[in-house]
Amino acid sequence: MVTFKAFISGCAGTALTADERALFAEARPCGLILFARNVESPAQIRALVADFKTAVGSEDVLILVDQEGGRVQRLRPPYWRAMPPQHCYGDLYRSDPEAAKRAAFAGARLMAAELHDVGINVNCTPCIDVPQEAAHDIIGDRAFSPDPDVVSVLGRAVMDGTLAGGVLPVIKHVPGHGRALADSHKSLPRIDAPRAALEAVDFRPFEALHDAPLAMTAHVLLPEFDERRPATLSPVIMGKVIRDQMGLTGLIMSDDIGMKALRGAFADLTRGVIAGGCDVVLHCSGKFSEMAEVAGAAPSLEGKVLERFEQARACLHEPEPFDEAEALARVTEAAATRVASVGPDPTVQV
Numbered sequence: 092m093v094t095f096k097a098f099i100s101g102c103a104g105t106a107l108t109a110d111e112r113a114l115f116a117e118a119r120p121c122g123l124i125l126f127a128r129n130v131e132s133p134a135q136i137r138a139l140v141a142d143f144k145t146a147v148g149s150e151d152v153l154i155l156v157d158q159e160g161g162r163v164q165r166l167r168p169p170y171w172r173a174m175p176p177q178h179c180y181g182d183l184y185r186s187d188p189e190a191a192k193r194a195a196f197a198g199a200r201l202m203a204a205e206l207h208d209v210g211i212n213v214n215c216t217p218c219i220d221v222p223q224e225a226a227h228d229i230i231g232d233r234a235f236s237p238d239p240d241v242v243s244v245l246g247r248a249v250m251d252g253t254l255a256g257g258v259l260p261v262i263k264h265v266p267g268h269g270r271a272l273a274d275s276h277k278s279l280p281r282i283d284a285p286r287a288a289l290e291a292v293d294f295r296p297f298e299a300l301h302d303a304p305l306a307m308t309a310h311v312l313l314p315e316f317d318e319r320r321p322a323t324l325s326p327v328i329m330g331k332v333i334r335d336q337m338g339l340t341g342l343i344m345s346d347d348i349g350m351k352a353l354r355g356a357f358a359d360l361t362r363g364v365i366a367g368g369c370d371v372v373l374h375c376s377g378k379f380s381e382m383a384e385v386a387g388a389a390p391s392l393e394g395k396v397l398e399r400f401e402q403a404r405a406c407l408h409e410p411e412p413f414d415e416a417e418a419l420a421r422v423t424e425a426a427a428t429r430v431a432s433v434g435p436d437p438t439v440q441v
Contacts, residue, residue: 203256329368
């Protein structure tokens with residue numbers, strides 16, 4: 092049985108290099124995340140996934156992608172549908188909650204079918220951040236709604252639709268990125284909201300979806316809970332807030348440790364993420380020197396973390412039957428609602 096290390100890596104291009112293959116064979120990361128730079132065609136993705144599994148020496152790995160729809164979609168036409176952003180479903184919810192739930196499920200199910208077809212078994216969606224007025228638009232239309240109850244309902248629908256398609260969902264960005272005034276890709280957002288406001292709004296969708304098999308952290312500073320360390324590195328937030336208060340039971344990965352919100356050497360960040368309470372470190376750039384540093388510092392998957400990894404993988408199953416034409420019609424209804432309210436959206440090609 093292969094012993095994995097507690098990190099998920101990116102890679103540089105559309106095929107593994109000899110150096111990447113050797114690193115993965117030695118370090119055995121528990122997953123690989125793909126970006127647009129890694130995507131060319133369905134056959135190419137299948138070959139890349141197969142090569143990674145061969146290098147690691149196991150089929151039991153996570154293959155991830157960010158395929159939310161809208162502006163965050165790594166697999167695009169002509170081989171894959173351009174799907175609407177999550178906000179479409181929130182717009183529809185205002186007039187027809189049941190139709191919105193069906194459409195959100197259908198959209199997730201359609202994307203899962205495309206991912207499963209090429210060997211991707213994890214979709215980093217739903218984004219269940221609750222956006223607030225004046226916040227940075229890094230979340231924007233990626234969010235369902237400013238109402239945490241609507242976010243909870245539609246987040247559940249996307250989670251269920253993804254699972255029905257034989258793919259694992261990832262709830263993100265815990266404990267919440269919706270109030271951030273900065274983009275954590277570029278700097279560390281400081282969220283000065285009081286505890287009561289965070290608990291009443293930001294935390295609620297995560298509590299509602301606490302049983303998700305996988306979750307991803309937010310690189311945000313919450314001084315109400317920890318004045319020094321961002322959530323990803325904070326034992327207080329990871330332990331007392333996310334595990335104990337919110338009740339998350341699944342495997343928790345960091346957001347990309349290469350984002351500018353975090354500072355320091357990659358080996359130090361890797362150790363800090365694990366010490367803070369994350370189960371798995373996510374590194375996305377595909378830069379080999381960084382990958383090697385993360386690989387050298389990441390621990391083996393063992394104990395409770397290994398249990399969570401295995402429990403997440405146990406949620407994978409063959410896709411359930413579905414009516415593709417009906418699913419497309421439901422998503423089109425949601426996209427039309429948004430187009431009618433804000434004007435034509437060139438990303439919507441369902």
